Amino acid sequence: MYLYNISIIVENERHESLIQWVRENWLSTLPEGVKLLKMLDSPHEGQTYCVQLMFEYPSDIPNFQKEKLILLQEYIAENHLEKAFLFDSTMKYL
Template sequence: MYLYNISLIIENEQHEPFMQWLQNEWIENLPAGSKLLKMLDSPHQGQTYCVQLNFEYANDIANFQKQYLSSLQQHIEEHFMGKVFLFDSTMKYLEK
């Protein structure tokens, strides 16, 4: 089982318009079980959020990236270039 995390760092001036789009347009179309979290005590300036999804197989993450992540990256490039920063990470659950 894998946890896929997308972290978004948003400059304060762009916080409201970006979050409106993210919640009303992008997150609404994500697979069931997707979680949006706000990072507390972030070391970054601005606001930091994470979108987290669980996947059974690593290949499912690549499919998600093609279907969903690319549209998020494109929207950031077109409307929030230099104001919203994105990085993603994949983690594997360890079993005892």
Template sequence: MYLYNVSIIIEESQHETLLSWLQQSWTPTLPSDIKFLKMLNTPHEGHTYCVQLIVSDERQIQQFQSEHIVSLQAHIAQHHNEKAFIFDSVMQYL
């Protein structure tokens, strides 16, 4: 089993706009078992949001990336260039 985590860090000045888009436009397109979280006590300035998915194999991660992360990246590049960035990580359950 794998945990796929996508973290989105957004500057204070842009966070309300991005959060609204995430909640109203992007997350409704995601599978129902996706978790959408706000990171508390983050060492980063601004706000950090996370999207987490638990899958049984890495192929499912690649599929999720191509179906959903591409649109997230495009939106951030177009509307929040240099004000937000995303990074992802894959963890394996032991």
């Protein structure tokens, strides 16, 4: 089993509108079981959120990135350019 994590780092003045869009428009399009978390002690300026999903096979992740992650990336580029960014990581359960 694999945990796919998307970290979203956003400036303080933009975080409410970005997370509202994520909740209202993007999360509902994702697979069941998706988790949205807020990092409490982030080492970054602004606010940090994480979206976590589980995948049975690592080969499923590139499809998710092409079909779903791209929507978030496009929204950030169009509405929060240079005010928010994201990075992703994949972890394997042992």
